[in-house]
Amino acid sequence: MSHVIIDINTQKDIITARQNARDMAKDMGFKLADQTRLATAISELTRNVIQYAVKGQCRISDASDDTYMRVKVAVEDHRPGIPDIEKAMTYGYSTGRGLGAGLPGSKSLVHEFHIESKPGYTKVTVSMKKKR
Ligand SMILES: Nc1ncnc2c1ncn2[C@@H]1O[C@H](COP(=O)(O)OP(=O)(O)O)[C@@H](O)[C@H]1O
Ligand SMILES: [Mg+2]
Numbered sequence: 001m002s003h004v005i006i007d008i009n010t011q012k013d014i015i016t017a018r019q020n021a022r023d024m025a026k027d028m029g030f031k032l033a034d035q036t037r038l039a040t041a042i043s044e045l046t047r048n049v050i051q052y053a054v055k056g057q058c059r060i061s062d063a064s065d066d067t068y069m070r071v072k073v074a075v076e077d078h079r080p081g082i083p084d085i086e087k088a089m090t091y092g093y094s095t096g097r098g099l100g101a102g103l104p105g106s107k108s109l110v111h112e113f114h115i116e117s118k119p120g121y122t123k124v125t126v127s128m129k130k131k132r
């Protein structure tokens with residue numbers, strides 16, 4: 001099992017995270033559409049980190065098991081946290097000047113999506129998987 005950790009501090013780190021996720025997916029044999037969907041979700045999640053939490057981390061790993069090839073990306077930060085996750089997951093809801101499509105859009109792009117948050121902490125985990 002291999003992994004890479006990218007610190008998210010600047011716009012440039014969004015590109016790096018996006019590219020690394022794409023590369024890992026490609027190396028694991030995911031088709032282009034899945035590589036792109038994952039990369040797009042990672043862009044949104046890391047953009048949220050910069051926008052709402054200033055900084056955070058992105059961990060991209062091979063989380064395959066006996067049944068599935070799986071590329072997993074966890075994006076986390078240690079800033080305000082999301083008070084109402086259900087609201088945040090609704091299309092059009094934004095406390096910034098965004099479209100409010102980042103979280104729900106990301107969820108719809110990937111095969112697995114999990115979000116957890118508490119005051120001072122947010123972690124969003126997404127993955128693409130395919131049968132071996
Ligand atoms: N990492 C985060 N930390 C704190 N709040 C967040 C984070 N990510 C998202 N949010 C909250 O969830 C809302 C919805 O996020 P999103 O769907 O990406 O839409 P947008 O970024 O356009 O507002 C944001 O407006 C913000 O209030
Ligand atoms: Mg957003």
